[in-house]
Amino acid sequence: MIIAVDGPAASGKGTIARALAKHYRLPHLDTGLLYRAVAENVRRMELDPTIEADAVAASNFPDDMLDDAALRSDDAGQRASIVSEHPLVRAALLQRQRKFANQPGGAVLDGRDIGTVIAPDADAKLFVKATPQIRARRRHGELRERGSTISLDKVLADIRARDLRDTGRNAAPLVMAADAGILDTSFLSIEAAVIRAIELVERQLALKAAAARGASLP
């Protein structure tokens, strides 16, 4: 079974995807980390993230780079959204994500284009959202806990800038798949959001099973 979880920055999609992976005993891939690794590699190689050839040259990073704490910074997220605009960078990361999604038994992947590009035939799709202010507050708290002194205003401005780039780019923009279930986590606790996510997945699985039998659900 493949579960696709998409949504904007800090909407809670990673939290939901990890919980679904645990619930259904599936492996999980946070695809944002791949773009963050390219961005971090660009920085280390002293290349320019806005130049496609530079970003492509940095797309071949070692696997253990995905565990690097540097990838979790606000800056790395911003730079990731710059390198992710390049079609050739997206192409360089495509097979790795598809291979993960199509492994025997299935997987849960979260990102921006999982339900639309990476796994358009996923068994269940969620689009996780929350208001920019709530996302900024959550991300700010998380960064402060990790020792960052970044202000809430800066986190909110960065989230808005990232939303604009992610939804406005030509290559695989952030857009909800037509067959995704919407999960607005703005006023849900993590526990309530996870329960709702499982309900949405179960509903989609039941609808697909009924369709396969030629029946319909109430």
Ligand SMILES: Nc1ncnc2c1ncn2[C@@H]1O[C@H](COP(=O)(O)OP(=O)(O)OP(=O)(O)O)[C@@H](O)[C@H]1O
């Ligand atoms: N429903 C919720 N209520 C309160 N806090 C939440 C909720 N969901 C997630 N969080 C917190 O918000 C922060 C961002 O969540 P998470 O990392 O899951 O978002 P994300 O969409 O995966 O972010 P990114 O786009 O950066 O990968 C984390 O600190 C997480 O614990």
Ligand SMILES: Nc1ccn([C@@H]2O[C@H](COP(=O)(O)O)[C@@H](O)[C@H]2O)c(=O)n1
């Ligand atoms: N499938 C994806 C995943 C991520 N991106 C880009 O990477 C940036 C960082 O992602 P996070 O999930 O870690 O916030 C994000 O802003 C996107 O630009 C992507 O394009 N496609």
